[in-house]
Amino acid sequence: MNWQERRVLVTGAGGFIGSHLVDALVERGAQVTALVRYTSRNDWGMLEERHRNGADGIRVILGDVTDAGCVRKAVEGNEVVFHLAALIGIPYSYEAPESYARTNMLGTLNVLSASLSAGVERVIHTSTSEVYGSAVYTPIDEAHPLQGQSPYSASKIAADKMAEAYFCSFDLPVVTLRPFNTYGPRQSARAIIPTIITQALTSNTIRLGSLDPVRDFTFVTDTVRAFLLAAEKDEAVGKTIHTGSGIGISIGDLARKILLQVSPGARIITGDERVRPGKSEVMRLVCDSRRAWEALGWRPEVPLDEGLSRTISWIREHLEIYKAGRYTI
Numbered sequence: 001m002n003w004q005e006r007r008v009l010v011t012g013a014g015g016f017i018g019s020h021l022v023d024a025l026v027e028r029g030a031q032v033t034a035l036v037r038y039t040s041r042n043d044w045g046m047l048e049e050r051h052r053n054g055a056d057g058i059r060v061i062l063g064d065v066t067d068a069g070c071v072r073k074a075v076e077g078n079e080v081v082f083h084l085a086a087l088i089g090i091p092y093s094y095e096a097p098e099s100y101a102r103t104n105m106l107g108t109l110n111v112l113s114a115s116l117s118a119g120v121e122r123v124i125h126t127s128t129s130e131v132y133g134s135a136v137y138t139p140i141d142e143a144h145p146l147q148g149q150s151p152y153s154a155s156k157i158a159a160d161k162m163a164e165a166y167f168c169s170f171d172l173p174v175v176t177l178r179p180f181n182t183y184g185p186r187q188s189a190r191a192i193i194p195t196i197i198t199q200a201l202t203s204n205t206i207r208l209g210s211l212d213p214v215r216d217f218t219f220v221t222d223t224v225r226a227f228l229l230a231a232e233k234d235e236a237v238g239k240t241i242h243t244g245s246g247i248g249i250s251i252g253d254l255a256r257k258i259l260l261q262v263s264p265g266a267r268i269i270t271g272d273e274r275v276r277p278g279k280s281e282v283m284r285l286v287c288d289s290r291r292a293w294e295a296l297g298w299r300p301e302v303p304l305d306e307g308l309s310r311t312i313s314w315i316r317e318h319l320e321i322y323k324a325g326r327y328t329i
Contacts, residue, residue, distance in 0.1 A: 001232040003028035009078040011035045011065055011111060012085035014045020016187045017126075017179075020224050021082060022047060022058065028228075031057045035074045035085065038062040046186045065107030068114070075114040080231050081123045083111045086159075089190040090130065090152045097151035104155035105162070112166045112174070120173075124230050125163040127178035127240065128156050129216070129285045138248070139288035142178070142240045149282055160240070173237045175230040180244030180287040184220030184307060185314035189322050193217070193308070196255050197315045200262040202324040208270055211252030214284045216244040219307035222300040229296040236295045244287020245300050257305070261312055 008025055012018040013034030025032050034051075036044050044060055051058045063070035065085045075081060087093070087103045108125065115123045132140055133147030148154030166172040183193045192208075192215075199206045226243040230236045249257070252268070259266050292298040302310075315322065 003030040006030045006080060007033070007078045008080045008082065009033045009035060009074055010082045010084065011074070012083070012126075013060070014043070014047050015084060016046060016184075017182055017220060017223060018082075018084040019046035019050065019186055020184070020220050021084070021227055023050070024224050024228060026051070026056050026058055029057065032059070033074060033078060034058055034060045035065070036060055036062055037064055037085070065110055066102050068110045071107075071110040072114045072117070075111070075118045075120065078118070079121045081111065081115050081120050082126075082227060082231070083108065083123060084126045085111075086126065086156070088128075088152065090150050091190070093150050093152035093155070097155075100151050100155040101158075104152075105158045108159035109162050112162060112172060116166060116170055116172050122231050122237070123163070123172060123174045124227055125160070125174055125176045127160050127176050128153070129178060129180040129242075129244070129287065130282060131157045131160060131178070132282075132285065134282050135284045135286070138284055138286040139246055140242070140286060141288040142242060142291055149279065164240075167238045175236045175238075176240040177226060177230050178240055178242050179223050179226070180216040180218060180242065180285060182218050182220050182223040184311050187220075187311070192251060192254070193258070193311060194315060194322065196258045197262065197312055198319065198322045198324040200259055200266055201316060201319060204263065204266050206255060206259070206266050206268045208251065208255060208268060210281060211255070211268070211270060212250060213282060214248040214250050214286065215254070216246065216248050216285055216287045217254075217304055217307070218244055218300050219302035219310070222302055226292060226296060226298050229298050233296050239291065239295060241292050241295055242287050242289045243292050243298065243300070244289050245304070246287055246289060247304070248284065248286035249304070258308060258312070261309060
């Protein structure tokens with residue numbers, strides 16, 4: 001696909017992956033509408049100071065995906081919609097499950113409905129590997145059973161199924177992209193890799209929850225490339241597609257790998273306040289991404305050690321935006 005002058009909407013554009021996706025689209029010459037959640041501070045999130053409204057082919061609008069009218073206005077006139085807006089912190093979903101239902105379920109319904117009415121050419125809906133809960137088998141392919149082990153994962157399962165329903169019922173050209181644990185520069189402190197890095201840069205003690213869960217990490221530029229391919233390839237329409245490396249690493253081993261680059265003498269301790277409820281902990285997520293290769297021609301390119309090095313460098317230069325001494329849920 002030639003992105004030059006293509007009219008594209010990105011919801012959740014001020015977030016971690018969303019801001020990187022906006023950068024990639026602007027670099028390719030797309031006309032980007034970036035929907036950022038409204039705050040009274042006029043905060044653009046991770047787009048702040050990166051783009052100017054009306055310049056570089058980008059238009060930033062403030063709103064909320066739970067407001068159907070706001071979403072209709074944002075979608076109007078666009079050819080491709082990348083839907084990334086979501087509440088994502090798993091610990092906070094225990095505190096405010098209704099908020100997750102509204103944003104992740106109702107918000108997705110609003111985006112799908114508006115896209116259908118506007119006749120968009122492609123909707124890329126963002127899922128998460130958390131929809132699988134603790135794996136029945138690994139590596140996990142797209143046929144693996146779904147299990148809502150947290151309010152967050154349950155809300156995303158509902159959103160994914162609504163995307164599936166709009167494809168089956170109304171022929172809306174939807175692709176559901178399901179990344180496994182994306183990481184990289186600009187990621188929030190509620191994610192595990194920034195949590196470890198910020199503590200390692202500011203303390204000799206690293207406080208974590210359970211060290212045993214295994215995750216499959218993908219660098220953000222690889223995930224963004226998958227989003228672009230999902231919009232470009234007709235073979236992807238109607239499919240759910242995984243992106244991941246196929247290589248699992250425990251949280252404990254991940255922490256030790258990061259400490260080798262940042263603070264080899266630091267001590268890791270665990271605390272109950274950072275441990276999920278027992279039946280909610282997801283022990284193993286490792287990706288089978290064969291469908292991504294078959295439908296998109298996608299494979300990850302950035303090895304974990306290199307991606308961690310890039311992430312450490314970025315966080316070291318932007319440490320002021322992280323509350324290193326405070327546990328972020």
